[in-house]
Amino acid sequence: MNATTIATRLHRVRDDLAAHARACGRSIDGIDVLVVTKQQSTSAIIEAIAAGATQIGENYVQEARAKFADLPPVRRHYIGHIQTNKAKALVELFDCVQSVDRLDAITALDRAATAIGKRLSILLQVNISPSDRFGCAPAEVDALAEAVRASASLQCDGMMAIGPTDPAAVPDAFALAAACFARIGGRTLSLGMSGDWREAVAAGSTMIRLGTAIFGPRIAR
Numbered sequence: 001m002n003a004t005t006i007a008t009r010l011h012r013v014r015d016d017l018a019a020h021a022r023a024c025g026r027s028i029d030g031i032d033v034l035v036v037t038k039q040q041s042t043s044a045i046i047e048a049i050a051a052g053a054t055q056i057g058e059n060y061v062q063e064a065r066a067k068f069a070d071l072p073p074v075r076r077h078y079i080g081h082i083q084t085n086k087a088k089a090l091v092e093l094f095d096c097v098q099s100v101d102r103l104d105a106i107t108a109l110d111r112a113a114t115a116i117g118k119r120l121s122i123l124l125q126v127n128i129s130p131s132d133r134f135g136c137a138p139a140e141v142d143a144l145a146e147a148v149r150a151s152a153s154l155q156c157d158g159m160m161a162i163g164p165t166d167p168a169a170v171p172d173a174f175a176l177a178a179a180c181f182a183r184i185g186g187r188t189l190s191l192g193m194s195g196d197w198r199e200a201v202a203a204g205s206t207m208i209r210l211g212t213a214i215f216g217p218r219i220a221r
């Protein structure tokens with residue numbers, strides 16, 4: 001996929017998002033686009049940044065380490081499953097960790113952030129779908145938010161969730177995500193991907209995470 005296509009897709013998505021936000025009685029100003037760069041080359045990511053991307057998301061520590069050194073300044077989000085033995089790398093590489101879903105991850109990230117004197121933004125990942133393997137149960141999110149508030153170096157900025165693969169289940173799942181977000185508070189509800197961002201914006205998402213909509217289909221792994 002060439003650079004023009006990435007820029008064109010990003011601009012088209014922004015236009016679609018602005019129109020859809022208006023149709024939902026919202027403004028695009030309240031909705032961030034997180035460009036999901038997993039499996040994308042450094043040059044493809046640089047093209048997206050040149051076209052206006054200001055926030056990127058990666059799922060794998062190894063991949064992030066290989067690519068981040070060569071990127072212009074951009075806000076970096078971790079959206080993959082957390083392994084506690086990678087906490088130090090996560091804290092060093094990322095500005096925000098969106099996939100915090102259990103107490104031992106909170107403890108490990110807090111310890112690693114405190115060790116280097118960094119304040120780390122986190123989102124709590126809530127499981128709203130039987131097709132998602134990760135995320136805390138909706139009933140657990142309040143206690144985890146408390147644990148983050150009691151931590152030394154983590155700041156809870158909201159929550160993240162992954163929608164169900166069954167389109168018919170999306171509206172109820174997103175309503176559940178919005179209800180959890182209303183309980184814990186924060187500025188970021190990271191909800192919606194290439195296939196379901198419209199429903200997410202209708203449900204109140206403040207950050208949509210787009211990979212294939214910007215870069216085209218990924219190779220299955």
Ligand SMILES: *Cc1c(COP(=O)(O)O)cnc(C)c1O
Pocket residue numbers: 036038059079080162193194195209210211212213
């Ligand atoms: C891969 C991924 C995305 C982007 O998915 P697309 O369908 O390509 O937009 C968003 N969020 C998470 C957590 C992901 O792993």
